[in-house]
Amino acid sequence: MKFSTNLFIFIILTTTHTISLASAKKKKFTTGPEINITKHLYFPNFSPNNPIRTLNQDITLLGSAAISPENGCIQIPENNLQYSAGRAIYSSPIRLFDPNTRTPASFESTFTFQIHNPTNRPEPISGGLSFIIVPDEFTVGRPGPWLGMLNDACEDEYKVVAVEFDTRMNPEFGDPNDNHVGINLGSVVSNIVINVSEFGVHLNDGTVHRAWIIYDGYRKFLEIYLGPDGIVRPARGVYSGNLDLSPYLNEYMFIGFSGSTGNNRTEVHSICSWNFTSVSRAFLRVPSAESCESKFAIENYPNVSSKTPSSFYIFVAVVVLVLITMVSLYFNRKPKETNDSDEIAVVPKEKQRPSPPTRARKFNLAEINSATRGFAELQVLGSDSRSVTYKGSLVNGCNVVVKRFSGKFLSARVSDRRRMIKEVKAVGKIRHPNVVSIRGWCFDRQETIVVYDFVPNGSLDKWLFGFGVLPWTRRFKVVKDVAEALSYLHSKDLAHKNVKTSSVFLDVSFRTLVGDFGFVMSTIESTRFESLVSQKVDIFEFGVLVLEVVSGRTRRSVNPGELDLLDLAWAMHETDEKAKLVDRRMGLVVNPDQAIRVLEVGLMCTLNDNKGRPNMEEVVEYLNFERPVPELPMTRPVSLFPYSSTTGLCSGYTCAPFK
Template sequence: MDYFCWFYFLFGILVSSNLGSSSDDKGPIGPVINVTKHISFHDFSSNNPRLNQDLTLLGSVIVSDGKKSIQIPDPEREGDDLKHLAGRAIYSSPIRFLDPRTETPASFETTFSFQFEVKSNSSNESTSDLGKSVGGSGLTFIIVPDELTVGRAGPWLGMLNDLCDDDYKTVAIEFDTRQNPEFGDPNDNHLGINLGSIVSTAAINASDVGVQLNDGSIHRVWISYDGRKRFMDIRLAPEEKGYPSKSVYSGLLDLSPYLNEYMFVGFSAATGNHTQIHNILSWNFTSISQASLRVPSTETCQNRIMLQNDTQSEIAHRKTPNSFFIFLAVVILLVVVLINLYFSSYKKDDDFDEAMTTLPEKKQRPRPPNKARRFTIAEVSIATRNFSELQILGSDEKSVTYKATMLNGCNVVVKRFLTQFFNTHGFEKRQFHKEIKAISKIRHPNLVPIRGWCYDNQETIVVYDFIPNGSLDKWLFGVGVLPWTRRFKVVKDLADSLAYLHSKQLAHKNVKSSSVFLDVSFRAVVGDFGFVLTSTGSTRFESMVSQTADVFEFGVAVLEVIAGRSRKSNPGERDLLDLAWAMHEVQQKETLVDRRMGAVVNLEQAIRALDIGLLCTLNENKGRPTMEEVVEFLNMEKPIPELPPGRPVCLFPYSSTTGLCSGYACTAFK
């Protein structure tokens, strides 16, 4: 309460003043010294007794005895499924990288050797295909503020998590084997210097120094940084060629805005749709930072003893008034407490106090950043202002969605499932909760993170991140006009997210334009998961059916993005899916493209995307692709199969919502 805060504050001032502490407890600044840290790993073998103490492994990573290397991802644990994985190997102790008094970065030198092993994505991939540098995604040398966070997979290279705020300082040198134009990558064989961002401050073509990063060779890197001059030098060469005479990068670079006083150093790597194993074979690191010593205090114990013997009477003389002042201060504080108690009894907020009394008092163990957790009903109730109607964002037959603010100030979205929804449909809550927990563990740049859940008092609640730019349907059918480049990026982002979910044997089950959200940079993130279980007894079969339905719903969403109108037609308007197939039959698909975008539409790209959308709405046994194939179509990595002249007609009961057919055969095309 307030009076306790005042009591401790005033009492602290009183005690400190009576102890006679000086205004500068640390004393005057002394001489400057160098603080040196040295790390050395000749190789990475589990026989090294200090390896477990000196290295922190996060995510999909292992120390391989066979290769005597750090391997990211872990091929032993993941088997053949090495897609969309990220891992980190971090030196366990923090290292001083910045002198906060002078804002001078530490100087450091590091050298390490690495090797990329390209792995095929499927048994159908031939050896000749592997020689085409299809590996991904890459490795980074990182300096990060904590030893808990694992970055995103795919193009994020495990070095950065887009959920981290601007205060999450990081420095990285990336060795990237995939080209991601949205991040400004020049090619699929480059180095990049990343300062607090996934977009490189400087990018260098590795081919310029005769290096192909994923050719299977062992390469060595030398990085040196002069903190006082703010100058960095990077050299790269095949291991057998030794120290190169020419730098890959050499120039002025101020790291101080991206450093804390103490940070962690190590490596991160990731895979995306294409895979490779990133081996770190050896590592040496030395840092030197400047620190100012402080002059030792003259206030020693011996001095006090001597002073006491010499001035006993004077000290006794000073004690009397000091004791009187302490007594007087305590009396005043007691009066303040009583007055505060009297007036505070008239100030109550019944709803807030009632909720606060139910908050758990026990301390929770520290959790890694952004990890989903279980919330209490009291926390959710406070965040939604006791589920106030003013906080409602929307509702449907199974849930009500609220905008909420947690006690730490973070804005979230709370989805509260209705009890009658479970009773009416006969869903088993335990399995429902199991699915929520499974999806809450998933992290992908194009999926809205689940912050947690709540199962208290018969409630089933899911807590998501709040995306301030709103849902895609508002931008397509309401405010503004999204240009084609943004729309095509939305289609690709949506495909990537679903492909990742399906690779984890999960499904979204609610793919529609209102479930796709746009962040501040207009990147698409998919949320509002369906969590709807079928009545089938087989989880494997249920997952397969749901993934097929996801593909169909994705196809419809693509048509809406291109046409700029909802499939739910207005009175007198034709269903968008039927209209799209009709325009395909008469070869007039270009008439579907939203005219509001003007002449700056890449028509060829739009028609290709429309064909992919139609392909996704085929009956499941008539050529409907998987989301992995859709990603390849969109990235021009695979030709699109020829569409049938008309939409297939199904003889069996057929859902126009999911595109699922209850039979195993369909009639010929129209």
């Protein structure tokens, strides 16, 4: 009965304490008067030497945004880059919505900006700049007509308010011309569009403009003014009208600017000064108005019974709870066994400790089925002879990628499945900033499923060979990040076994991550042989990937009679014309010495293992300019080929199965 007595005392004390806390909490604070919460930002310029503010603490630069030391302005993009996007965000959130009254804050944002063509060419230029209100400070939107506002990671519930200054006409978005202002609410398609040519304003004429964006939260009324810098606010605005922003606001939001450029005829957007003031309403929480004098007055008048009912109900509740507890203990007590000990030791069952949220775990098939909506066709991201890949959503709302391996692929040899299970669990322990984390696995009912984290911006091949043109700075970073990831995997005695552009991913900040592991090389019978060659295969495949990144070409020629990329690269090396292999779509912003060095590293990785192929640790040092790149042979080694995209077999242990 000792345990029962302790439990009884604990329940009484806990109940009494909880009721007391609830009562005290109810009395401690009451709603006070309505007050104003004011926030004011002042950036006369964005020079790093500005003594007024510390820019690296106050302004967060994302994507291709940078601060120009020449003119003290924020530039988006930092150079005349094609198909790029960036954001400049004030680092702290600002209260823009009162959840109690559902009232938006009133604010005024005034800034000077310039849209100009650095090349000074007469043809039209394209791009756009936006003042944005967003729920976070780390998302980078898509380039092109998206103006850096939204990307594939932004779901329907992503809240964004923007006023865009667009210099590109996109008919699919309802743009009237290439010189308009748009008001965007949760979408890249403007809810309201204003042709500013009617007001004598030309956004991309290279002059410095000043914009005033004024919003009255109580009236839900928006005004936008535009004019040249150095004048007072014009009497006539380009827009004024009723607009309710409350559905698109959280209580605290981030404010700033986003911009983007298109595939060609790019422009640079500069924000040179910025003032922002917001006023939101809130109710002050103040201590209770109860005083010692009022308390004394109540005690002198016993007829005043405002507190009696609640006290009586609390007393009754405690008595009832005590009775229920005693009855429950009486009927659930166990008969005492006759033995030498005076008490029965209560040994609790050992509970299984939950896995940390960052550690890969085992999923059951029901969880996977629910996440992929029953492996629905609409959830399919891709497929090949080995597997089908689905997009899924776990019960906690996290988006994942579910790779379901074919039963035919693994049923031929039981050893394949055993080796794969062991390898999946080993890779699941890896945590590296350039490796896609394995969220878990499912080996159930002959199913072999691997669950990865979802990477919003998709795979590298879509950016290289699909929409847009990645600038050189991005491509160079991709090559270095992939090298870092493979070097780390090899240091852990692991291999990727599927290095290609479709297995390299870009997150919302354009950080490169390596994923979609190959795991088992089914064409190789010997496990020992596989362990000996798999890392060297990674290095060869990395070399081919480097050539694809620099050239912007696929490894396989698309036209009959043309050389494959690897053949072409060696041919150009033999004639000392490697510079012709660099993707011309990147324009003049390519660092030629850097690009040639990267090409040489890529070619070195395709050498025979006994003829100079480096390991990944050495590759990282070459790319970081920590050691000189050895001289390449002038002719391609004869035993480098052949390889087959269908069988995946190579001479000289040089390549892997192409999946």
